Amino acid sequence: MPGSSATLSSPFFTDVHRAMAEATDTYLERLGGRRTSLLRTILDERHYPDELIEAMASLGIVGAMIPEEYGGSGAGLLAVAVAMERFSAWGLGNALAMLTVMDGLAILRGGSDEQRQRLLPAIAEGRLKLAFAITEPDAGTNSFNISLRARREGDVFRLSGEKAWITGVDRADMVLVVARTTGREEISRSGLPKTYGLSLFLVPTDTPGMSRTEMATVGIEGFSQFHLHFDDAEVPESNLVGEADQGAAVLFEALNPERIIGSSLSVGLTDYFLSRAVEYANQRHVFGERPIGSYQGVAHPLARIRANQEAARALMYSAAEAYDRHAPSSVVGTYANMAKYLSSENAFEAADRAIQTHGGNGFVADYLLIQMLAPARLAKTAPINNEMILNYIAEHDLGLPRSY
Numbered sequence: 001m002p003g004s005s006a007t008l009s010s011p012f013f014t015d016v017h018r019a020m021a022e023a024t025d026t027y028l029e030r031l032g033g034r035r036t037s038l039l040r041t042i043l044d045e046r047h048y049p050d051e052l053i054e055a056m057a058s059l060g061i062v063g064a065m066i067p068e069e070y071g072g073s074g075a076g077l078l079a080v081a082v083a084m085e086r087f088s089a090w091g092l093g094n095a096l097a098m099l100t101v102m103d104g105l106a107i108l109r110g111g112s113d114e115q116r117q118r119l120l121p122a123i124a125e126g127r128l129k130l131a132f133a134i135t136e137p138d139a140g141t142n143s144f145n146i147s148l149r150a151r152r153e154g155d156v157f158r159l160s161g162e163k164a165w166i167t168g169v170d171r172a173d174m175v176l177v178v179a180r181t182t183g184r185e186e187i188s189r190s191g192l193p194k195t196y197g198l199s200l201f202l203v204p205t206d207t208p209g210m211s212r213t214e215m216a217t218v219g220i221e222g223f224s225q226f227h228l229h230f231d232d233a234e235v236p237e238s239n240l241v242g243e244a245d246q247g248a249a250v251l252f253e254a255l256n257p258e259r260i261i262g263s264s265l266s267v268g269l270t271d272y273f274l275s276r277a278v279e280y281a282n283q284r285h286v287f288g289e290r291p292i293g294s295y296q297g298v299a300h301p302l303a304r305i306r307a308n309q310e311a312a313r314a315l316m317y318s319a320a321e322a323y324d325r326h327a328p329s330s331v332v333g334t335y336a337n338m339a340k341y342l343s344s345e346n347a348f349e350a351a352d353r354a355i356q357t358h359g360g361n362g363f364v365a366d367y368l369l370i371q372m373l374a375p376a377r378l379a380k381t382a383p384i385n386n387e388m389i390l391n392y393i394a395e396h397d398l399g400l401p402r403s404y
């Protein structure tokens with residue numbers, strides 16, 4: 001498929017993965033020239049098209065991690081990754097789908113049976129889209145610093161505080177909000193672990209007492225980020241996911257999948273830049289007969305990026321496969337963190353080299369490159385910055401002491 005180096009021949013692929021990859025490729029190929037107009041809608045109008053969101057549901061991507069008994073296909077994380085990678089290779093990666101899959105997983109792992117029956121089929125069918133809110137103005141990398149409070153009052157909780165940088169709230173039906181049900185002072189006074197005291201709440205986006213202010217961010221084109229303000233927003237107890245105070249354990253279950261899906265988006269985005277750079281380098285002549293692609297100064301950086309892409313892809317597939325076969329979380333975590341690191345650094349490098357290959361045209365909006373620099377760059381910072389990824393590898397894989 002032009003624009004994508006994604007392969008159907010990974011040793012991890014079963015018929016399920018090949019079918020997902022082929023169905024996704026067929027859908028994207030059939031879009032033909034409309035792929036570019038959809039991308040322009042994302043970049044110029046800053047609106048991710050509904051038809052792509054719907055396609056991801058009907059292709060079975062958002063329902064792939066949901067078991068059949070709850071209306072999904074149970075195809076697993078590797079199936080999600082191979083599909084997401086393909087959308088991203090055309091610049092059509094969907095951050096809200098990633099968040100919805102991640103939140104669905106939290107419901108599956110931590111939710112009650114009533115919540116699973118009520119919510120998971122709706123997610124799989126694309127009727128329920130979910131944002132995720134953990135970051136606060138003073139709690140990003142250090143999530144344990146969050147201070148948004150949830151206070152129980154009979155059979156409801158009242159949420160008060162702030163969240164920031166929350167993606168896609170205007171397009172989502174609910175936000176999975178991480179709130180504090182026990183204060184940090186009480187936790188340290190009682191000698192409880194710092195993972196204690198966090199709870200997860202599904203908050204409908206039209207909840208009275210929750211308002212939003214759009215942030216002037218770039219990085220996820222097509223979806224905006226919001227400050228969320230909670231002023232005694234009432235959430236029924238039936239929307240508490242998992243036990244009160246024990247939300248961190250449920251959350252941790254969803255973090256590796258988020259990194260793996262994020263990595264699949266970066267691997268796909270690398271294709272986006274490489275294919276454009278190669279096409280231009282083959283047709284642009286600057287000195288005489290030979291196209292600029294014959295100059296090793298142009299070709300070698302692209303070849304290096306291609307090699308690193310395949311290494312990142314292999315790690316990303318390994319992480320997804322390990323997750324799907326329920327390998328120990330230390331194994332999944334090691335692969336997932338390494339994949340996230342390599343793929344995001346490489347996608348940014350690919351963006352830079354594609355722009356360099358295009359000379360001045362790299363800065364002309366019609367080439368659709370300069371607008372994609374920020375999305376490529378974002379993956380080094382969010383959902384978790386690469387310093388924390390290296391901290392994880394240093395501590396958990398190499399056995400070095402923690403510095404923070």
Ligand SMILES: Cc1cc2nc3c(=O)[nH]c(=O)nc-3n(C[C@H](O)[C@H](O)[C@H](O)COP(=O)(O)OP(=O)(O)OC[C@H]3O[C@@H](n4cnc5c(N)ncnc54)[C@H](O)[C@@H]3O)c2cc1C
Binds near residue numbers: 132165217388
């Ligand atoms: C476009 C966009 C979309 C986002 N969407 C969401 C969303 O949907 N939901 C959500 O909850 N959040 C979201 N975020 C927030 C994102 O997850 C945080 O911005 C990110 O985790 C970093 O937190 P921070 O901004 O507070 O940086 P800080 O915590 O202030 O860190 C600043 C920098 O310090 C360095 N640093 C910090 N700690 C360490 C350490 N221990 N070792 C080494 N270096 C360190 C890192 O370089 C880091 O980038 C989004 C952010 C962006 C930009």
